[in-house]
Amino acid sequence: MKSNVSRSGRATGRATLADVARVAAVSPMTASRALRGASTVDAALAERVTAAARTLGYVPDPAARALASHRSSHVAVLIPSLTNRLFVELLEAAQHTLRQGGFQTLIGITHYDPVEEEQLVREQLLHRPAGLLLTGLDQSKATRKLIKSSETPCVTMMEIDKHAQAFSVGFSQTEAAAAMTQHLLGRGHKRIAFAAAQLDARTLQRLQGWRDTLSACGRHDARLEWLDQAPSSVELGARMFEQIVAAKPRVDAIFFCNDDLAHGALLHALRMGIEVPGRIAVAGFNDLAESAQMVPPLTTILTPRTEVGREAAQVLLSLMNKQRPAIANRDLGFELVVRQST
């Protein structure tokens, strides 16, 4: 069969669409259409084409396709960080689903910075990605405009766009934080602090959920907002715990904006011999793998990041396939996981 494959000076030796067409005795156009599953092709011809492609081991050249169609088989996934495991799991799920759909995943790290995000989107757009997966809804105006004018399908992950300006898959960060705060109140805690790092948009939404819930029952105290712009880490959680305990001795519960910080707090409590939850309760957010193993096991919010990554990729897949998804904004919810730390 190799003899059917053209081999001019600059060719690669791989079977081309022209080879397939020749073997199937149709024009390259018909072969192209048949291989892309166009319904306008006669069934018998399509059959011959796919058979020929199979025999020749034909694989379309992505570069040629991209050049002619102005669309690649790459999807760019932009996440804030790879240090936070939340985003790693998001990326992993998205990558898996995209691969099954026949797309390659390009990664970009925004470092939680809308300006860097804009820069990355600009770069990616030059490569004409088939689609874009972004994290959160805090894109700059320029970013949105770039995407819109490029007509590149785009889905955002982790938050819900209530105004439905974009396709989004996520859950309500505010409601999740409110649910945790409500749980702490239900446990009888009176002075509930909120400790957060990084202070990205989602963290601030969690702060809002905590504020709203406590305000509603007259328990909000702005002095119990413990905010630090530094990146989140186990070590920072330990430090925050120590500071809060020292500065606000009457605080009886701390709601950390994520599990990493809460892990640090639990470990430091162990080190200082402070009883959790007896003396002070500790809650987290995300439910990372370690949280159930902590001493004591951590009460937290289970966030559906794997489902978010998968669903977002699925929605993007249908958009890239020129189909409008039924729901522009998918709310995947969250789950309060009560363990022994509260």
Place this chain on the structure above:
Amino acid sequence: MKSNVSRSGRATGRATLADVARVAAVSPMTASRALRGASTVDAALAERVTAAARTLGYVPDPAARALASHRSSHVAVLIPSLTNRLFVELLEAAQHTLRQGGFQTLIGITHYDPVEEEQLVREQLLHRPAGLLLTGLDQSKATRKLIKSSETPCVTMMEIDKHAQAFSVGFSQTEAAAAMTQHLLGRGHKRIAFAAAQLDARTLQRLQGWRDTLSACGRHDARLEWLDQAPSSVELGARMFEQIVAAKPRVDAIFFCNDDLAHGALLHALRMGIEVPGRIAVAGFNDLAESAQMVPPLTTILTPRTEVGREAAQVLLSLMNKQRPAIANRDLGFELVVRQST
């Protein structure tokens, strides 16, 4: 300036090389060469070309370049897993360096399986990546052949290829494990177990380092090899710790093949009220961020994964630039970090 940009029916509106050439009053070939930094171009002409490109905001079309040159601006990075943070840090460092070199990073997950790796390499090669970054040295014969015959530059990460069949950047897993075992012996521990999960090539090399060191002083006992093929996790570490303590009460130190397992062990010791290192010592491997925060802080091996990712990308960058790196195999070493758990 927009008026200089060609706009036929199918064009994108972006400035093309032909536009640049026209403005610079040279041929497209000279423009092409000048923009790629070819030294064979007259300095004055090159200057005119770059000026024209700047004025027009010219950006080369990656698809066209790939189609004509059979080489894309993508580098595929294949790692075993995104669950193990070691590889995430490796990926992050490589991605960062590649981006600075003007390349985009495509990710592929092998799930520790040479067959899946082969499949991924095959797929990636169809897209004609500019280069390949692989993890470890346990590629299948077919994988090596595919890469070789495609003439794609390739660098492996994490291990050192002593036989120099490939370009590699890493360190000796065996020696690192030997150093830890030696440390435990030096602390006076007599019955040192080795507990491992996943059992990939690198884990087995660590096992070997432990075996060799103990055999050398007549202390090797095969019954103290606690091996489990399951993926590594904090939870599994806790379970292994419990099992070893129950089954082998005279074991006075456990060397876990990675920090995740060791974290689980330390947490479980806390839960069971077993004193570490008094009753039994615990050591890990990798030095993840949490290790210093554990109770007690974990003794472990600091592995240079960030440096490995960066250096490997750097070596690949020079290979893609047709330069041979000075050293085919870079040994980046490791560091024994002694804390309170041993």
Place this chain on the structure above:
DNA sequence: CTGAAAGCGCTTACAG
């Protein structure tokens, strides 16, 4: 050192 020609392998746009 520079350039005219041809080609990479597809798809768009238009006819029929």
Place this chain on the structure above:
DNA sequence: CTGAAAGCGCTTACAG
């Protein structure tokens, strides 16, 4: 429903 022509925007290979 099918196809001949042209084109996407670069680079290779060859001349000069």
